Amino acid sequence: MRSARLALLLLSALLTGCTSPGPTGQAAAAPADVTAALDPVSSPQWATDMARFAAQDADQPPPAHPVVFTGSSSVRMWATLAADFPRQPVLNRGFGGSQLRDAIWYADQVAVRYQPRRIVLYAGDNDIDAGRTPEQVRDDFRAFVARIRRDLPEVPIAYLSIKPSPARIDQLPAQQRANSLVKVEAAQMEDVDFIDVATPMLDAEGRPRAELFGDDNLHMNARGYELWRGIVAPYLR
Template sequence: MQKKYFTLFVGILFCLLLMGTAAAQPLLLRDRQVMVVLGNSITEGGELPEGYVSLMRKALEVLYPEMTVYIINAGISGHKSTDMYDRFDEDVLRWQPNWVTISVGVNDVWHGFYDNHPKGDGPRGVPLSVYREKVTAMVQRAQRHNARVALFTATVIKETLTGVENQKLVLYNQAIRDIAKKFKCVLVDQDAACRRVLAPLQRSDMADRGVLTSDGVHMLPAGNWLMAKTCLMALGVEESRLDAAKPLIENLVIKDQQALQKSLERYCVQNHELSFASDPGKRIVFYGSSSVDGWPLHKDFPRSPLLNRGIGGETTRQLWLRFRQDVLQLHPTGVIIFLGSANDFWPEHRMCPGHTLANLSRMVRMARSKNIKVAVGAIMPVNDYLPGEDVLASHPIERVQQLNRQIKEFCAGQQIPFIDFYSSVADESGKLRRDYSDDGMHCNRKGYDAWKPLVEDVLTLWEIR
C-alpha cells in the first residue's frame, strides 16, 4: 500500500513540475511559429537524435504537446559569420521565420589559429570588426523581415578556459552581448553556461575535452543538453520543467537513435560489398522512401547501374541523416531524390514545407560538393477512392501542388533536372489515378510504368545507358 501511494505521489509531483510554474516566466514561442537555427557544424550536427536542435524539438513536444514550433536547421559545417551572412537570404529569410537563432563565433576565432598562427591572427579567421559587422547586418535583415532574433554567444574552444583560443573568444562573445542589447535580441548565453560547468573543474593538468565536448568544440550529449536547455530557458521555458521532463526527452532520443540505426543497417552490407568494386562505373543512386523502396529497378532498368536506397516511411530529416552513408560514400555519378507522397506531411512528424525544402536543399548541396549529379522528383499525388481512407486530410491536393511548384523552382535555380512524378499519374482532379494505385498512397505496376520514361530521360541526359 505504501508503495502504491508513493508511486501516485511521484506521478502527481512530476505533473506539477511540468505544469506548475509556467506563469512565472512567459513563453516567447507561439503555436505554428517557424524558427530557423543558423550556425556551423555544432548546429548542423544538432540535427542528430542527441543534438541540441533535435533536443529542442523533443522538449517542446513533451512540454507543449498542444503547440507545434517548426524548427528548421540551417547549420553548415565550417561556416563563419561571413559565410552565414552570404547565405542569409537563401537559407534563413526564404522560410519566412518568426524566429531566427544565430550561433556563430567558434570558427571565426578558431580558424585564425590554423596554419601555425599561435596568436590566432591567421587569414582563415574573421577579424572582430568584420564579425561584428556581419552579425549586426544579419540581425537587422531578420528584424526588417519581422523575425525576432536570439543570439548565441559562442561555446568554448577547448575546455581549458585559460587557453589562448578562449581568451580571444571573450571579445567576440562580448560583441554578441552588445549587439543583443542594442537591437533588443534575446541573448542565449551559451558561453556563460559552459563556463558555469567547466570553471569548477579547471586544473593545470585538465584535458581540453571530455566534459561537454568530444574534441574541444563539438558537443557530447551533456553539451548538447546544456545548449538546448540554455536556449529554451532564454525563450521562456522554466528550468524546473525542463529538468523534470528530461527522462521523457531522453526516451524520445533513444527511440530516434534506434530508428536511425535501423535505417543505417538496412543497406550496410550492400554498401560494404560495393566498396570492393575495382571499377564502380557510373552508379546512380535512387534515393527516397517507400515509392523508391517498392520499385523493382533491376527489372525496369536492367542495363542501368541503378542502386535502390529507398526506405519506407522516412521523412526528409531521416533521409538527410543517412545521406552520407547511403549516397556520398558510394561515390555515384548521380543521385535521384524522390520523396514519394511525402511522409513529412503526416501530422505526427510536426514538419512544415520549409523543413522539406531545407532538407532537400541540404542533400543537394552535399551531393554537389562531391561533384555528384542530382535530379529531384515531384511529390506524387494520393487519392481517397478507397472506403475509409482519408489521406487527403493530411496530403491535400493544394498543399502538394504548392510544394511541387517550390521544388520545381528550387531545381531551376540549382540548374538540376526536375522529374514530374505528379502530373504523369494524376487524374483531372489532381488525385492519384484510381487504376494506378491499390491503396491510394503508392503506385502499382501501371503507375511505375508511367514513371519509367521520366527516369529514362534523366539517365539519357546523364549519358547513363
C-alpha cells in the same frame, strides 16, 4: 547562376560534418549551428536500415559509381528498378517512412559512400503527412542539395515530385505547393532536376488516378512504376 551557387556554397559550409556515421550506424551529432537549422531524424529506426544497407554491401558489393535512388517507400518498393533501367548501374537505397531531412542526416550511408554518378531522391510525401509545411520541405530540399554538394560537387541530383495518392487526397494542396516551391528552388541550381511525376498521376478532374495504386491507395502498383519509369528514363541518359 553565380549568386545561386554562392548561396549554395554558404549553406554547404553550415552543413559540414552533419552526416558522418557514428560507430553504431546512428547519424553522428552535428555542430550546434547545424542542428539549429536542421531538425533531428524523424525516427530512430533508420539506424536499423543503415545497418541493413551496410550488410548488403558486405554481402554483395554495389556497382561502381551507380545511379543511387534514395528516399522513402516509393523508392524502397521500386522492386523493378534494375530491370526498368537496364543500361544504368542502379542502386536502391530507399528507406520506407523516411522524411527529407532523414536523407540529409544519413547522406553518407545512402549516397555519398557509393561515389554515385547521379542521385535520384523521392521525399516530402511523409513530411507533409507528418504536418511539416511546404516551406519546410523546400528548405530541407535546399539543405539536401548543399549536403551532397559538400562531398560530391559535380554529381547531378534529381528530385521526384511528391506524388498524389487517394489515401492522402486531403493533403494534395500542400503537396502541390511543396512541389511548386521545390521546382522554383531547383531551377536556380546547377545540375539539379525537378522531375514532375505528380501531374501525369492526376486524372482529368485533378484527382489521383486510382488505377496506379495498390490496395492501400498510398503505394503504387506495377502500372504506377511503369509510368514513373517512362518519366524518369530521359533524365538518366
